[in-house]
Amino acid sequence: MNLANNDVSIENPVFLELSNELRWIIHFNGYVVETNEHVKKILNGPETFYSTISRLHQADAYRFVSSLASKNVGEQVILHESTSNITIPVKYRAKLVDNYIFLNGTILLQQEVSSEKEEVQLIEKFISNHIDLAVLHLTPTYNIKYCNKKFCEILHISNEPIKYKDKPLASLSINPILSKLIELLSHAKEKEESLESYYYEEENLFHIQAQYFPTTKNILFVLHDRSYQQRFENLLIYKRQMETVSQLSAGVAHELRNPLSVIKGFIQLSSITNEWTKYYGTVLSEINRMNDIIDDFLSVSRKKGKRNNTLPQEVLESLTFLIRSECLLHNISLEVSIEKIDECVSINEAMIKQVLLNLLRNSIDAFESQEENRNFKLIGYKEDHSYVIQVVDTGPGMSTEIVNQLGKPFFTTKEKGNGIGIPLCRKIIEDHGGVMKIDSKEGEGTRFQFTLPLVTT
Numbered sequence: 075m076n077l078a079n080n081d082v083s084i085e086n087p088v089f090l091e092l093s094n095e096l097r098w099i100i101h102f103n104g105y106v107v108e109t110n111e112h113v114k115k116i117l118n119g120p121e122t123f124y125s126t127i128s129r130l131h132q133a134d135a136y137r138f139v140s141s142l143a144s145k146n147v148g149e150q151v152i153l154h155e156s157t158s159n160i161t162i163p164v165k166y167r168a169k170l171v172d173n174y175i176f177l178n179g180t181i182l183l184q185q186e187v188s189s190e191k192e193e194v195q196l197i198e199k200f201i202s203n204h205i206d207l208a209v210l211h212l213t214p215t216y217n218i219k220y221c222n223k224k225f226c227e228i229l230h231i232s233n234e235p236i237k238y239k240d241k242p243l244a245s246l247s248i249n250p251i252l253s254k255l256i257e258l259l260s261h262a263k264e265k266e267e268s269l270e271s272y273y274y275e276e277e278n279l280f281h282i283q284a285q286y287f288p289t290t291k292n293i294l295f296v297l298h299d300r301s302y303q304q305r306f307e308n309l310l311i312y313k314r315q316m317e318t319v320s321q322l323s324a325g326v327a328h329e330l331r332n333p334l335s336v337i338k339g340f341i342q343l344s345s346i347t348n349e350w351t352k353y354y355g356t357v358l359s360e361i362n363r364m365n366d367i368i369d370d371f372l373s374v375s376r377k378k379g380k381r382n383n384t385l386p387q388e389v390l391e392s393l394t395f396l397i398r399s400e401c402l403l404h405n406i407s408l409e410v411s412i413e414k415i416d417e418c419v420s421i422n423e424a425m426i427k428q429v430l431l432n433l434l435r436n437s438i439d440a441f442e443s444q445e446e447n448r449n450f451k452l453i454g455y456k457e458d459h460s461y462v463i464q465v466v467d468t469g470p471g472m473s474t475e476i477v478n479q480l481g482k483p484f485f486t487t488k489e490k491g492n493g494i495g496i497p498l499c500r501k502i503i504e505d506h507g508g509v510m511k512i513d514s515k516e517g518e519g520t521r522f523q524f525t526l527p528l529v530t531t
Contacts, residue, residue: 096179208297333360383418440469460525
C-alpha cells in the first residue's frame with residue numbers, strides 16, 4: 075500500500091474502517107450531542123442514548139449514567155437493539171467532562187456473550203440442585219419463570235422443576251406455605267416493594283423474602299428453611315420447662331397440702347358426727363381447687379401446643395397458685411395487679427407460662443443473699459394495641475454492663491447457670507410478635523417487661 079500521499083497518523087480514516095467502537099457524547103438525560111459513524115450506521119442515528127437500549131436493560135443504563143455524577147468514570151455492558159431488531163452487547167467505558175458524558179463502547183464478540191450465558195446457566199444449575207434455599211421466580215401474571223428443587227421439596231410437589239415452567243402459580247396444589255406466598259405476593263404487587271416474613275407451623279419455620287422488580291414487575295421469592303434451628307430451640311425450651319417443673323414441684327406439694335388437710339379434717343369430723351352431707355360442699359370445693367392446681371402445673375410441662383386466642387388475664391391468674399406457693403416457700407411477699415380486658419392475645423399458653431416462671435425463678439435466685447425487702451410483683455395491663463406484663467423484684471439488681479450481656483446465649487451470673495434462660499424467654503416473646511425489655515439498678519431491683527400484641531376476635 076502506497077502511503078506517500080496519505081496521512082500517516084493515528085487519526086487516519088483507515089482506523090474508522092477497522093474499528094467497531096461506538097462513540098457517544100450525551101447529556102445526563104440521554105440526549106445525543108454527537109456520535110460517530112458506527113452509531114449512526116448500526117443504530118440509525120438516534121436522538122437519545124436510552125431509546126436504543128433493550129427494554130430489559132434500560133434500568134441498568136439509567137443507573138450507570140446516573141452513577142457518573144458521583145464517580146466521573148465507569149464501565150458497564152449495555153444491550154442495544156439494532157434497526158434490524160438484533161440485540162448487540164456493548165461494553166462501555168465512560169467519563170464525565172464538563173457535564174457531558176463521553177461513552178466509548180466495544181461490541182462484544184458472540185463468543186464472549188455465549189460465555190456469559192454459559193455462566194448464567196451454570197449458576198442456575200447450582201441454585202437448582204445444590205443450594206439449600208428454595209427459589210421461585212414469577213412473572214407479573216403469576217406464571218412461574220423458574221423454581222428449584224428445594225422449592226418443590228418444601229411444597230411437596232414433583233421434584234422436577236422444569237415441569238412447572240410457564241405454569242400459573244395457582245395450578246400448584248394449595249397448602250399453607252403456598253397460601254403464605256400468595257398473601258405476600260399480593261402485598262408486594264400492591265405496594266410495589268420488597269417484603270419479608272416468617273411462616274411458622276408446628277416445628278416448621280421458614281424465613282420468606284419477596285424481591286419486587288419495578289422495571290419488569292417480576293417477583294422473586296427466596297425461602298430459607300429454618301426448621302432444624304427451630305427444633306433445636308424447641309428442645310432447649312423443653313429442657314428449661316422440665317427444669318422449671320422440677321423446681322416447682324416442692325411448691326405444688328405445699329399448695330396441695332392445704333386442701334388435703336382440710337379434706338382430711340372434715341372426713342374425720344364427719345365420721346364422728348355422721349353428718350356427711352353437711353361437709354360435702356366444702357370437700358368438693360377443696361378437691362376442685364386441687365384439680366385446678368394440678369392442671370396449672372401440668373400446663374407448664376406440656377411439650378407443645380398450638381397458639382390459641384386467650385384472654386391475657388386468664389393466663390396470669392392461672393399461674394397465681396404456683397407463684398404464690400413458690401413465694402411462700404422462699405419467704406417472699408407477693409403482689410398481683412392484673413387488668414381484665416375483653417381482647418385476646420394469640421399465644422402458645424405453655425410457652426408464655428414458661429417465660430413467666432423462668433423470670434420468677436430468676437427473682438428467687440436473686441434474693442438468696444438478701445434477708446429483708448423480699449418483694450415480688452406480677453403486673454398486667456393494656457397499653458395501646460398490646461398487653462404489657464411486668465415481673466418486678468426488689469432484689470440486689472444488676473449493673474448496666476451485666477444487663478447488656480443478659481441477652482447473649484450462655485452468659486450467666488449464676489454459679490450453676492447455663493445462660494440459656496433469658497435468650498429463650500426473649501426468643502419466645504419475639505416469636506409471638508412481642509418485645510422484651512430488662513431494666514435494673516444495683517441496690518434497687520429488676521423489672522422484666524414484655525408485650526403481647528392484641529388480636530381482634
